[in-house]
Amino acid sequence: MWRYRVLTFVKSLIWHISLGLPKSSNETIQCRYNICLNCDSYDQVNKQCLECGCNISNKSIFLNKLAWADQSCPLNKWKSVRVD
Numbered sequence: 001m002w003r004y005r006v007l008t009f010v011k012s013l014i015w016h017i018s019l020g021l022p023k024s025s026n027e028t029i030q031c032r033y034n035i036c037l038n039c040d041s042y043d044q045v046n047k048q049c050l051e052c053g054c055n056i057s058n059k060s061i062f063l064n065k066l067a068w069a070d071q072s073c074p075l076n077k078w079k080s081v082r083v084d
């Protein structure tokens with residue numbers, strides 16, 4: 001499982017960097033976070049998505065996929081957002 005998590009994170013990170021590191025607003029992060037918390041694929045013990053393996057956090061930090069505007073949910077529960 002950890003190899004899959006590393007692979008999906010690295011792919012997301014490369015994409016994120018290639019687009020210029022666009023950040024989500026705090027409102028977007030909180031909205032995404034709330035969606036993830038109520039998802040059947042959310043692992044409450046490890047605080048991660050069982051679908052893509054990413055950690056779930058409502059913090060606006062670099063290693064938080066919810067804070068990356070260009071990312072989307074693998075289950076299509078939330079989409080990427082355009083940041084100008």
